[in-house]
Amino acid sequence: MHPILSHRRRLLVYLAAWLAFGLLLAGVIAVSGPAAFPWAAAFAAPLALLLGLMSLSCWYLVRLLPAGTTALPRMARTWLAAGVVDLAIWIALAHAWSWVLGLAQGAHSQLPAASMTPLLLFAGCIGLSVAVLGYYMLAAFQTSREAQQRALELRMAAREAEMQLLRRQIDPHFLFNSLNSVAALIGTDAAAARRMCFLLADFFRRSVKLGACQTIALADELALAGAFLAIEEVRFGARLRSRVDATAEAGAVGVPALILQPLVENAVHHGIAHLLEGGDITVAAATRDGLLDITVENACDPDRPPSRGTGTGLANVRGRLMALYGTQAVLDVDSRPGCFQVRMRLPAAPARETPCAS
Amino acid sequence: MRVLIVDDEPLARAFLAEQLGAMAGVEVIGEAANGFEAVKLAEGLAPDLLLLDVQMPRLSGLEVLELLGERAPQVVFVTAHDEFAVRAFEVHAVDYLLKPVEQARLAQAIERAAARLMAPRDRAGSAPTGIASLLAAPRSPDHPLQRVLIREAEHVHVLPVHRIDFIEAQDDYLSFAAGGRRHRKQQTLSQIESQLDRTRFVRIHRSFILNVERIVRIDPYAKDSWQVQLADGTRLPMSRTGYQRLKEVLD
Secondary structure (H helix, E strand, O other): OOOOOOOHHHHHHHHHHHHHHHHHHHHHHHHHOOOOHHHHHHHHHHHHHHHHHHHOOHHHHHHHOOOOOOOHHHHHHHHHHHHHHHHHHHHHHHHHHHHHHHHHHOHHHOOOHHHHHHHHHHHHHHHHHHHHHHHHHHHHHHHHHHHHHHHHHHHHHHHHHHHHHHHHOOOHHHHHHHHHHHHHHHHHOHHHHHHHHHHHHHHHHHHHHHHOOOEEEHHHHHHHHHHHHHHHHHHHHHHEEEEEEEOHHHHHEEEEOOOOHHHHHHHHHHHHHHOOOOEEEEEEEEEEOOEEEEEEEEEOOOOOOOOHHHHHHHHHHHHHHHHHHHHHOEEEEEEEOOEEEEEEEEEOOEOOOOOOOO | OEEEEEOOOHHHHHHHHHHHHOOOOOEEEEEEOOHHHHHHHHHHHOOOEEEEOOOOOOOOHHHHHHHHHHHOOEEEEEEOOOOOHHHHHHOOOOEEEEOOOOHHHHHHHHHHHHHHHHOOHHHHOHHHHHHHHHHHOOOOOOOOOOEEEEEEOOEEEEEEHHHOOEEEEEOOEEEEEEOOEEEEEOOOHHHHHOOOOOOOEEEEEOOEEEEHHHEEEEEEEEOOEEEEEEOOOOEEEEEHHHHHHHHHHHO
């Protein structure tokens, strides 16, 4: 894509610069004597604009002969040839233009085009050279920006892969504590112990399956959160009360696998676990204006500053959203005394079947 | 042996109680669901042994020991986390059990505790020395003290460090000023200084540590001394070294 032709404003600035160049040239003509300034301006300004339009095509040569990788002799040859051709055409057109102007002005004060040829040649050389140098600078700038963008994308992809790997690992303390609950229940309530085993099996099966996927339906993610909360409710007893609310449309939306789970785990470990009397955790999801809106809210100890653990969990979720959706996704944290809320909004595209690694 | 079980999870308490019930010579005299209850019950019932969870809301197992101080009985930690083991042995815990707790392992811990109780008084009395280290041990800059525990008569006061305005040394006490109130605790200024966040709390004087967020203005007072004014109007003296320390933190 042409860096100037494809942008209206840049094209206007570019032509204005050439117009200024034309007026400068007119000034030189007026001072050196061949014509008065108004006539010199009428002669030089259109010619400068013409040279500007002609040199637009130099961009393609710049791309063809990139600086740094092109052999110097080849570069010199090509540019010399291009310059000679361009300037020859331009000077010929300048002669034609002075003849036309001469007709309009009346025969008694012809613009002496022939005497101005050396000056035109000199000005044309300068104008073209500056344009070509400018294009080379623009090309260098574009290349470095593209390289930066690519590096960023690569980093994001690597981060996403790493994050996914991390998410697939289950927190061992969750397992130890759950097993402790099962061991306790076996002595007092065998049926409840059995139920806990099924809950654990359900949670681990889901989590292994989801961890292998890129994108999943939110309903699957919510089912995992539900299984997790059900297990923690057994462990914490009356201290933990949880609710998961989602509309059917929200459940069908595709989300990055395990994007919600860290937030739900934070709500338990950094919220409810620090409250003597416990509290509520609410997970809610709905679609609004083409966006999926998910909130995770939990009670928390107002005297406890947010710990580092929450920070990394949140940062990971934020990083993944950033890598996958850029500015289209938003993550807001609302921390009031006694209540902690994370709100996530991302584009609501329906879940597609994506290949899951086994 | 009279045992007190401390765990915030009802199932975990029930599990320990069930296992201990099957052991001869062991009596569960109480269960505490959090650190506050634990302190109260430990003082009221004077058990021989605490089975103590580490991670609990508001007061951790280690903070329970800090509050009990010299009155702390023998302690066996019971937790799902293995990373507290080092600190547990620093406070001379009898044993460190990982959840889920196996019956044989629990029995072993009880035996060890019994052996310590039978041992001559000086060995049994080694626990308090270890607990004193909880108050004295410096903390790494990455994990500064988050809250200060203060006992006032029968009450335990948990003071989050961000509420502290300044700390003043008074004889062998510290006086914590927070929101116009004063709280006294037996500790030294150097000990608390080594545990607090150094980017937030600065020792501005031989007798004062200041929360830098409370500073409103600093005025020269005499040669080589300054006066700091706090948001609530309090004025504190600042020495030359204090001034330099404060400058380092603020720059």
